[in-house]
Amino acid sequence: MMKNYFLALIGGQLFALGKDSVAGIGTHNDSRAKLLEDKGKKFLPLPDGNQAIFCDLQQVMPGGESRRSKQSHYLIVTHEGQYVALLMTGKGRLFMADETQQCPLPPALTGVARKLISGVLVNCNDLILLLNAPSLLKAPEWVASGQRC
Amino acid sequence: MTSEGRQAETRTYLLPLALDDAEGNVFCLFSQNQVVEILGPRPIQRIPFSPSYLRGVVNYFNQLLPVINLDDLCNRKTVSRNEGFRQLMVVRTGAVDPVTGRPLKAAIISRTRVHMAKFADQVLATSFVEQEAPTSLKASGVLRGFFQRQAHYVALLDLHQVVLGTLGDAASTN
Numbered sequence: 001m002m003k004n005y006f007l008a009l010i011g012g013q014l015f016a017l018g019k020d021s022v023a024g025i026g027t028h029n030d031s032r033a034k035l036l037e038d039k040g041k042k043f044l045p046l047p048d049g050n051q052a053i054f055c056d057l058q059q060v061m062p063g064g065e066s067r068r069s070k071q072s073h074y075l076i077v078t079h080e081g082q083y084v085a086l087l088m089t090g091k092g093r094l095f096m097a098d099e100t101q102q103c104p105l106p107p108a109l110t111g112v113a114r115k116l117i118s119g120v121l122v123n124c125n126d127l128i129l130l131l132n133a134p135s136l137l138k139a140p141e142w143v144a145s146g147q148r149c
Numbered sequence: 150m151t152s153e154g155r156q157a158e159t160r161t162y163l164l165p166l167a168l169d170d171a172e173g174n175v176f177c178l179f180s181q182n183q184v185v186e187i188l189g190p191r192p193i194q195r196i197p198f199s200p201s202y203l204r205g206v207v208n209y210f211n212q213l214l215p216v217i218n219l220d221d222l223c224n225r226k227t228v229s230r231n232e233g234f235r236q237l238m239v240v241r242t243g244a245v246d247p248v249t250g251r252p253l254k255a256a257i258i259s260r261t262r263v264h265m266a267k268f269a270d271q272v273l274a275t276s277f278v279e280q281e282a283p284t285s286l287k288a289s290g291v292l293r294g295f296f297q298r299q300a301h302y303v304a305l306l307d308l309h310q311v312v313l314g315t316l317g318d319a320a321s322t323n
Binding site (some may be wrong): 103105109110113116117129142 | 192195196197203205207211217246255
C-alpha cells in the first residue's frame with residue numbers, strides 16, 4: 001500500500017516519517033525562530049503559540065563529531081498535540097513508498113534505537129530509516145541522558 | 150607431491166585488531182567457513198542511539214546486516230576511533246534470527262586489507278599456544294580464545310550476543 005512520507009537528511013543519513021506527522025519546516029538560526037531554554041531543555045516557539053522541544057539526532061549517531069554535517073532547517077513533528085523540532089540539512093521533500101516493503105532493523109539493534117526506528121525502506125543503495133513519531137517525542141530526553149541501545 | 154603426502158590445509162582470514170592494552174600484533178581469526186565475502190567500502194547507514202561498536206547497517210542482498218567495529222567492541226571504555234575503513238568482511242555468526250529463523254550475518258569493518266593465511270591442520274593444532282588475553286578483550290564479552298603463534302597473537306571471537314542484541318553493557322563491567 002502506497003503511503004506519503006516526508007524525507008529528511010539528518011547527519012548525512014536519510015530519515016522518513018509519515019507526512020501526517022509533519023507540522024512544518026523552519027529555518028535554523030533565523031531571527032524569528034530563536035530557541036528558548038527552560039530548565040536545561042530547549043524549545044522552539046511556533047507561530048501558533050505552541051512550543052516544539054528541540055532535538056538534534058546527529059548528537060547520538062555513531063561516528064561522533066568528525067562526521068557532523070551542517071544542519072540548516074527544523075523539521076517540526078507533531079503527535080497528539082505535542083511537537084518536536086528536529087534539526088535537518090535542507091528542506092526535505094515528500095515521496096511515496098510502499099509501506100509493506102519496509103524491512104525491520106537487525107536484532108543487533110535494540111533499546112531506544114529500535115523504538116525510534118520502526119523500519120527501513122530500501123531504495124537501491126539508499127537506506128531510509130522510518131522514524132516512529134510517538135517515540136520521537138521522547139527522543140530529546142534520550143539525547144539528554146545519553147541513552148544507547 | 151602425491152595426494153597422500155599433501156597436508157590438509159585450512160584457509161583463515163586475519164583481521165588486525167587495535168587494542169589499547171596489548172603488546173604485539175593482535176589479529177581476529179575467522180575460518181573460511183565463517184567468511185561469506187569481502188566487500189570494498191560502501192555507505193553505511195548510521196542508526197541513532199546505537200552503541201559505538203555498531204556503526205550502522207548495510208544492505209546485503211536485500212538483508213540488512215549490522216556493521217560491527219571490532220576495535221570499538223574490544224575497547225569499549227575508550228572513545229570511539231571513528232576512522233574510515235578499507236574493507237567490510239561479511240561473516241556468518243552462527244546465530245539465528247529469533248523472529249524469522251534466518252541465519253544472522255554481520256559485516257565487520259577492517260581498517261586495513263584483511264590478511265589471508267593457510268595453515269596446515271597440524272600447525273593449527275600444535276603451534277598456537279593459549280595465552281592470557283588482554284583485559285580489554287576479556288571485558289568485551291565476546292572472547293572465545295586467545296593464542297600466540299611466533300610473534301603474533303590471535304583472538305577468536307563469538308559474535309552471537311552482538312548480532313542478537315543481548316550483549317548489553319554488562320560485559321564491559323565484567
